[in-house]
Amino acid sequence: MNWYPGCSLEGTAREYGASMREACRLLGHELTELPDWSCCGAGVAGGTDAVLSRALPLRNVALAAARGEELLVPCAACYNRLRRAQVELAEGQPQAAAAGRRVERSTGRSPGAPVRILHPLQWWSEPEVLAELGRRAVRPWGRLPLAAYYGCLLLRPAAVALDxxxxxxxxxxxxTxxxxxxxxxxxxxxxxxxGLGLAAPEAVKRRVRQLAEAARAAGARALVTACPMCQGNLDAYQEAPGLPVLFLSEVVAGALGADLKPFLRRHLIDSAEVADLAG
Amino acid sequence: MPEGLGGEAQRWLDEPVSRCYGCRKCSGGCPMGEEFDWAPHLVVRLAQLGREEALRGSRTLQLCTGCGTCGERCPNGIAAGAVVEALRRRFGEPGGAGTLHRGFLAQVRRRGRIHELGLATRFAWETRAGMDRAALGMALWRHGKLPLWPPRLGGPARREVAAMFRPRGGA
Structure with missing residues (x-):
């Protein structure tokens, strides 16, 4: 399966990338990195150039369409940008149409060709994959209470919502x-x-405190996210002792039998204890 | 539509702000609202009145995360966050986030991908960021999350990305 790691899965969220590859391998899928992928622009380009904010993701959509029927995009921000630009282009939204022309002119490839932009949360929650996860879970989590945290980018705007x-x-x-x-x-x-962690850390700390308190009050032993930015903020800006913040791919890979230590040692909040609780 | 009823503003905003009847669902759901000087429903109101100049340099323009909650919950199909983004394009993006984002786009243009350590270092230099950020940087470094070397994207791909920053013929 072709995949688009995105910039943070090679840096601050490298354990998300590594555990994603491992979870997919244990599910019987080797991931092939999309050659020559470039930054999706995240939420940044739209504040400067509305056309560029669509062109940056559409270049990658065009690359992916030339190589296969689907593209796995584990980063929530990348998924949001790629899928949103693709939907807007199909709907004829003027800035997306201009971006499509810009991509064609700059790269010679068409971003309008069909390719399914797929987030692991979509894939793994299909009924047949859920059943397969249950069958292959050699180390199930022993009913460990976990707080599923979706954040923004997988759910909004409605046009790209995967749930x-x-x-x-x-x-x-x-x-489950x-x-x-x-x-x-x-x-x-x-x-x-x-993305305000660097520019306005106090504002991020207030959000993070509320989230961690709410998850703790519900009895969760860890938060689970499928977004590098959410994991980064919750891991870096909680007050000690923090609630561990796991990537969904770590939870899945662990249940499928992977050794979680190489992933969890990258977390700032000590998460080893949570891994020991796995069956 | 006469001046002052949102006609002028709407053409460049691309959001139907004149539909707003002030229910404040956007502001009720805004996760950053307590940080703002202008709540989302007031952003829409100012845009309706053609008085968006009041938002230049505001905390709202600095701190809106673009989470999309306002647009998702608006019963009239207005995304206050999209108004904020359009105002950033018109006035420039203020504050530390603006500095960070200019560095971000410069790096995408030059390298085609983001090198987080380089981005954070440039931000720290430009803003004279304090020791608390340096301590976090060291923690990330110790956990192997900040590779020293920038990602390597081939020359042709880099040039394709850079070319998308320079539209010819008005795009």
Whole structure:
């Protein structure tokens, strides 16, 4: 399966990239990196150039369409930008149409060709994959209480939402399939403070504190996210002792038998104890 | 539509701000609202009145994360966050986030991908960031999350990305 790691999966979220490859391998899929991929622009380009904010992701959509039927995009920000630009282009949104022309002129490739932009949260929550996760879970999580945290970019805007934007269920379904017990808590779709960690850390700390308190109050032993930015903020800006913040791919890979130590030692909050609780 | 009723503003905003009837669902759901000087419903109101100049340099323009909650919950299909983004394009992006984002785009243009250590270092230099950020940087470094070397993207791919920054013929 072709995949687009994105910049942070090679840096601050490298354990997300590594555990994603491992989880997919254990599910029987080798990941092939999309050659020559470039930055999606994240949420940044739109504040300067509305056309560029669509052109940066569309270049990668065009590359992916030339190589296969689907592209796995584990980073929530990259997924949001690629999928959103693709939907807007198909709808004829003027800035996306201009971006499509800019991509064609600059690269000679068409971003309008069909390719399915797929996030692992979508893939793993399909009924047949849930059943497979259950069958292959050699080390299920022993009903460990976990707080599924979706954040923003997988759910909004509605055009790219991979689940119900207000009451999502897919991550809970995956956690249940691998033997954990998802808790009911009120912070699931709230914003973590996104890219403001460097520029406005106090504002991020206030968001993170509320999220961690809500998850803890619901009895969760860890938060689970499928977004590098959410994991980064929650891991770096909690007050000690922090609630561990796991990537969904770590939870899945662990249940499928992977050794989690190489991933978890990258987390700033000590998460070894959570891994020991796995069956 | 006469001046002052949002007609002028709407053409460049591309958001139907005149539909707003002030229910404040956007502000009720805004996760950053307590940090703002202008709540989301007031951003829409100012845009309706053609008085968006009041938002130049505001904390709202600095701190909106673009989470999309306002747009998702608006009963009238207005995304206050998209208004904020359009105002950033018009006025420039203020504050530390603006500095960071200019560095971000410069790096994408030059390298085609983001090198987080380089980006953070440039930000720290430009803003004279304090020791708390340096301590976090060291923690990330110790956990192997800040590779020293920038990512390597081939020359042709880099040039393709850079070319998308320079539209010819008005794009």
């Amino acid at each position: 119900d934007p207000e009451q999502p269920r897919r991550m809970e379904a995956i956690l 399939a691998v033997g954990a017990r998802p808790v009911a808590w009120p912070g699931r779709t709230e914003c973590c403070g996104a």
